[in-house]
Amino acid sequence: MSSWTSPASIAIKDRMFRALAVLRWVLLLNTVALSIYRADSFQRPVAGAACVVAMVLWTGFTTWAYAEPRRRTFRLLAADLALAIAMLLVTPLVKGDGFSASLPGYWVMGALFAWAVHYRALGGLVAGTLLAAADLSQRQDIGQSDYGNAFLLIVGGLIVGFMCDSLQQMATERDVAERSAAMAAERARLARVVHDGVLQVLALVQRRGRELGGEAAELGRLAGEQERVLRELIRAQEAVTTVHGDEIVDLASELARLERGETVTVATPGTAVELPAATAYEVVAVARACLDNVRRHVCEDAPAWVLLQAFPDRVELSVRDDGPGIPAGRLEEAAAQGRLGVSESIRGRIADLGGTSELVTGPFGTEWEFAIPRPVLGSSA
Template identity: 35%
Template sequence: MTRGVRLPGERYRGPDRPEPKDPTAPLWRAAVLLRIMTLLFAAGVVAMHQSEYASAALAWVTVGIMAGWTAVTSVVYLRDARGPLWFTVLDLAVCLGAMAMSRLVLTDEQMTELGVPLVPTVWVTAVVAVGAVRAGMVGGTVFGLVVSLANYGVRGYVDTDLTRDLVLLVGIGFVLGLATTTSRQSAERLAKALRVEAATAERERLARSIHDSVLQVLARVGKRGRELGGEAAELAELAGRQEVALRALVAAAPLESTADGAADLRPRLQVLATDRYQVSVPATPVMVADSAATELAYLVQETLANVDKHAGPGARAWVLLEDLGAEVVLSIRDDGVGIAAGRISAAEGEGRMGIARSIRGRVTELGGTITLETAPDAGTDWEVRVPRVGRRGMRGRQ
């Protein structure tokens, strides 16, 4: 991301370090507001039934505890949206404790026959919302289920009304958790798109600057060197190679990893293109694990280095990347002198382990396969197939 570019939902920490903000902050504020509203409702219910309770004083003590805890949770969740995990668990425990207090407040008749609401009534729905906002669908569903089971346990029986409460609590937790998960995913996609847009704009600016300066100089050196011949021609060839490499570097997509550790393999290969090596990649991102992208890029780099060393002067190479969904396929082909039969085994026997370790070793570690087709004066053709999920647990997003 370029200097000075800030993304939505980021707090500014310096010229190059915006601090990301949780996109679910509005949902946290809504959960706090829900707790305050339901507290007022619970206090109204206690005021309505206090003359009927077995212990009206204990009922108001419970309401006081609920009010104090509402104030504490409001401060914590508004100051630090997620808060520590232990505090969220403690929040659930306090709500369950307030429900259990109802056994001391209500009479047996109120608990069983009359069905008078427990002291917290709907106040406990706020903790279900907290679980959903913090942990998504799973957290909301689990918190809703725990509160519902506690409701059964405090009442001591099962009926239609309590089952209805279970469906509502679990449903609220699931739906709000789904909204939370979707919100986070949408914010991540937006942030990534803005980063790519900023990086693209910066590359275009650099490309214009480089084209007006460095590339023109390299082109001039190449042209003049070829005209002069001799040693100058060699300098012209080197300048031409650097010109091609620089153009490939500027045109390559930005090197970026996503939040789940996936990375686009294409730019790591595009920067390897020169006047002798052509790299073809799909138009859309090829996402693999960041570690796998690094290993595959090293593999191609090592293979091209072998072409430069052993394929003969003037040999050319072609790199093709294919995304087949379940696996990624890399083809590296050259038109050099090829490899004589038994030459690789002989090199390994002599202790030269370049192909065995740098190429085959990397593919094996990624859980993939590699094949080689070669013959004297027929070039070499490597094909590497790596699954999206390998032994090192790499996983790319489809």
């Protein structure tokens, strides 16, 4: 979307022109007051009064004209600038050749900023240059302050124009971003409805298939597999929206991927648990190693449970199985033989993260409890 035509940039422009209308009246007041105060310096008071009246009328007209976007045509802007230049050019005729202050004074800023707002940096530069040239061309000797004023006209027009350009571009970009966020949210909502329907059918096929047996059972098994895949996809998509930058990862959704239908159950706090990516992936790797261990030492489809808890200063991870437990002395035996068992490597990885590990084993099964410190993340607003 172009920043010249986007609704957001037009809204910015509207705002700027409203502000400019107020500025024009302030400038006009200043010019009128100064003209009255210096009335005796006018060689042709009637012509001077006519010029002031023209400026008053023009200010009223521009207030109305610039209020509506469709009236902001090149003709209006050209007329605006032409009148300001004309006021500068007639100054010697009204005030005499040796005048010190020009007739419109700062009032010319109204036309300058209109160009800067409407035509941005280039417009500001052109209007500023023309006004400065008109002012300087009528002066017999150019003093320090005349030069200063001319310089300010050019630079001011350029800077205001540039800032209007930036503002409008930013507003347009923000508009595009907001729109795509809204579209993504709507797409997600639609997807949720479809996913829910698909999950329902897959769950139904799975359930009926199991009951019917035979070939239907195979269909049911396949449906169950697809249900799991779709559920994982949904969780992964949820995770994408909670990742800030590339170094922060939501550990909860990463762990949720370890879930395996009937065997591995993952419980998380339900909201994103943000950790630096390196830490999060290491924690996931540890959980995976624990689960591999369950498969190897208990049986291939032994149930296992993973629990993640988040605290302000740490996360706690538990991995539990219902197996026969590790026989007493087995770990010590392995260590004595100089073999670093899987459990030692798991402990080592957690220790590298600055965390602590605890292994409880018995006839009730095996339970790993890990606590991993959580760095204070910068506010992710």
